[in-house]
Amino acid sequence: MEKNDKLPIEQIIAFSFLGIIGNVVYIHTWIDHDTDRSSWLAAFLGILLLIPFALWILYLGKRHPQYNIFDILYNRLGKIPTGIICILFIFINVAVAVTQLNMFTQMVHVFLLRSTPSWVIMFLMVSMCTWIVQKGTIKMGRLITVLTIIGLINYLGCFVFAFPSDVSVKSIIPIFDTTLIGFIKGTIFITCASSEYLLIFMVIVRHINKCPKYDKWVVGGIVITAIIFSIAILIIIAMMSPELAKRIAFGGVNAARIIHIGEFLQGLELLVFITYQFIATGKTIMSLYCSWDSAKIVFANKKPNLQLMILAFLIIVPSIWLNSYNVAYYLAVFMSKFIILPFVILVLLLTTVSSRIKRK
Amino acid sequence: MIKRMISLILVIVLSIPLSGCWDYSEYDSLAQIIGVGIDFNPQTKETTVTIQYISTSKPEQSSSGSSTTKSLSGSQGIVHSASDKTVVGALTKLQQIIIKKFFFGYMKVVVVGKEAAKRDMADIIGLCDRTPSMRSTTYIAISSGKAKDTLSTIDISGTVSSSQEIYSLIKKGTGITNPTTIEQFEEMLTISGWEATAPRVVTVEKKSENSKTKNTQKDMDQVLFGDQKVEGIAVFKKQYYKGALNEKESFGYCWITGKKVTQYKTSSLPKGDKRENLLYFTMSDSKSSIKVKLEKGKPKVYIAINVKAELNKYSKDASDEITPEVIDNMQKSLSESIYQDVKAALEKCQRKYKTDVFGFGFELFRKYPKLWQTEYMEKWDKIYPKLDVVIRVNAKIQNTGTTTGKLIVE
Numbered sequence: 175m176e177k178n179d180k181l182p183i184e185q186i187i188a189f190s191f192l193g194i195i196g197n198v199v200y201i202h203t204w205i206d207h208d209t210d211r212s213s214w215l216a217a218f219l220g221i222l223l224l225i226p227f228a229l230w231i232l233y234l235g236k237r238h239p240q241y242n243i244f245d246i247l248y249n250r251l252g253k254i255p256t257g258i259i260c261i262l263f264i265f266i267n268v269a270v271a272v273t274q275l276n277m278f279t280q281m282v283h284v285f286l287l288r289s290t291p292s293w294v295i296m297f298l299m300v301s302m303c304t305w306i307v308q309k310g311t312i313k314m315g316r317l318i319t320v321l322t323i324i325g326l327i328n329y330l331g332c333f334v335f336a337f338p339s340d341v342s343v344k345s346i347i348p349i350f351d352t353t354l355i356g357f358i359k360g361t362i363f364i365t366c367a368s369s370e371y372l373l374i375f376m377v378i379v380r381h382i383n384k385c386p387k388y389d390k391w392v393v394g395g396i397v398i399t400a401i402i403f404s405i406a407i408l409i410i411i412a413m414m415s416p417e418l419a420k421r422i423a424f425g426g427v428n429a430a431r432i433i434h435i436g437e438f439l440q441g442l443e444l445l446v447f448i449t450y451q452f453i454a455t456g457k458t459i460m461s462l463y464c465s466w467d468s469a470k471i472v473f474a475n476k477k478p479n480l481q482l483m484i485l486a487f488l489i490i491v492p493s494i495w496l497n498s499y500n501v502a503y504y505l506a507v508f509m510s511k512f513i514i515l516p517f518v519i520l521v522l523l524l525t526t527v528s529s530r531i532k533r534k
Numbered sequence: 535m536i537k538r539m540i541s542l543i544l545v546i547v548l549s550i551p552l553s554g555c556w557d558y559s560e561y562d563s564l565a566q567i568i569g570v571g572i573d574f575n576p577q578t579k580e581t582t583v584t585i586q587y588i589s590t591s592k593p594e595q596s597s598s599g600s601s602t603t604k605s606l607s608g609s610q611g612i613v614h615s616a617s618d619k620t621v622v623g624a625l626t627k628l629q630q631i632i633i634k635k636f637f638f639g640y641m642k643v644v645v646v647g648k649e650a651a652k653r654d655m656a657d658i659i660g661l662c663d664r665t666p667s668m669r670s671t672t673y674i675a676i677s678s679g680k681a682k683d684t685l686s687t688i689d690i691s692g693t694v695s696s697s698q699e700i701y702s703l704i705k706k707g708t709g710i711t712n713p714t715t716i717e718q719f720e721e722m723l724t725i726s727g728w729e730a731t732a733p734r735v736v737t738v739e740k741k742s743e744n745s746k747t748k749n750t751q752k753d754m755d756q757v758l759f760g761d762q763k764v765e766g767i768a769v770f771k772k773q774y775y776k777g778a779l780n781e782k783e784s785f786g787y788c789w790i791t792g793k794k795v796t797q798y799k800t801s802s803l804p805k806g807d808k809r810e811n812l813l814y815f816t817m818s819d820s821k822s823s824i825k826v827k828l829e830k831g832k833p834k835v836y837i838a839i840n841v842k843a844e845l846n847k848y849s850k851d852a853s854d855e856i857t858p859e860v861i862d863n864m865q866k867s868l869s870e871s872i873y874q875d876v877k878a879a880l881e882k883c884q885r886k887y888k889t890d891v892f893g894f895g896f897e898l899f900r901k902y903p904k905l906w907q908t909e910y911m912e913k914w915d916k917i918y919p920k921l922d923v924v925i926r927v928n929a930k931i932q933n934t935g936t937t938t939g940k941l942i943v944e
Contacts, residue, residue, distance in 0.1 A: 247582060286557075287557045289556040301548070347900065348900055351899070351903035351907075403706070414721070415724070415725060417724035417725050418717070418724055431669065431670060431671075432671060432717055434671055440669055503646055
């Protein structure tokens, strides 16, 4: 990919959206026991808490134009420490893609294609994503934008039909029926889960135009995502009640199954499937792209296409081996709680400190 | 050139799995189940599952082990049943004897027998909820007897299956029942301070000359002719069936919870009054609000019911002209009748069944969430039967149809 390519505003927003809405689209139910009816509000605030981290990355990116966070680390810390961090980064991205692919393909398996082996869907998706990543950042960004727009139209268009008959105000009021500690726990979990966005943002920061207008759109993208995601959770709760929403596996799909238009059209889950597929595709592309970018640093840009193939293989093999959304769910929760955000903070701290030491 | 060749080969190779041929099934190879019945035998501790599906090909007849089959032509549906220790076990047995693959996507109704409802509804609802092909918008009904008999009963006209008949009757929601889907039932089970209800279905056998039915012994090899009647409401405590509300109490339940009521007759008559003096109404609107307040540290429930009605049948002994005074009296009579219904429903559910099917506890939670969680949730079962309820009914008769007086025969 060309280092001088700059992402237009719509692509910055789309990257924010699909970057944040990754595994959190499945694991947001984890907070329901702590937050009850206020889960949508916790989701809203949790995503907004990403803004300081995004601004931190932007700040580092501005001080080192044309570089992403790992390039800066490479320049400051040298090959071996950066190599170790990059390998860790690759593993985290592979794990994110593996959980995402498992959740999506198992959802398809449960609701739609009972007999089709999951590996077929995984293989197709990873092949498609590899092809897209290989085409370069701008083309990838365009695809991410298209997926985001169509996915959103699908999702919101589907839930329009839920009003007014399938939603109940009683399910969402009172908004605060939980303890403050529970609410804070839920909010922090959502911040951790949606910090998958910071993984891609640490890489694409070099493609963000350095004028302040673009900074605003990075923040704007996060705010828009927070609004849309919290509305989506609010609709699910209003349709199913928080008590039922706590134990469902696929929030949007389960809620869309309730919607009916007259006697003939029962359930609009197919529309939501499309959105989930776009999310899974977008997230897999991003994870593969992040891994590839880091692999190029580790292996000094030798045979990049071969590296991409190997990375695709690294994603597909554990995905097929895992083959369970229950395990993938708990793996995604574990990574959100203990791995992703701590790793991002560690990398940013190292970058900031190393950058200052070198200057002195 | 090589790149193009590779792309072409990839497209051809990928097009095979993309076609999704693993999940291909012929329409004729599916048993499109429209109704499921679940019974429990307390003596044998076995669960019987009855399925009804519409034939898409020539009806089949079979009998195997603990399963029985009754094939009927056309739209009446084919009924199979099998028994096992669990619902899933019985369904597996059924799939073993039916060559068609079960498809639950068009399921209209789940009928649960009284004994199965008494045993544990959570098992049944959990199965429906977990099975992706079963839609949570499917209606649920509690049979007064055995679900197997209900589903096996054939409409005397022979044009519609029992599942379709029950579905249509529930969907109509004529006011003496409450249409409940699996999702709604599950919601009531999971929300604290709100107990579940479901419509009750009664099978009325017809004593037809053509019928081979014996009223005393229902044999699966014989064909039962009759009608389905959706009447009354089955009430639950947690996941266990407690009993049923009669017509008057069911109306009371509908008034309290704001359920749609379409047809209504005044149930209270002054002492010595004749039955001809009952008033009949078409309800154009009925709304209710439940408010729970804490008064002197005790929860008190305020129910406000507002109804709008149109007169269908006028009192035989009343004055010839329907003057504003007469309308006022009829409004009082209507209000009193609704009040009595509500009292009857409260009496049955508070004192006899001790189950909060009206969601008073849930309303208390909505008003005082913290207090509910810390204080009332645990001891609600003790508070609820003694709960003070204030009822206010406001009935308005909007019109008297096309006439302003009764028919005078000279």
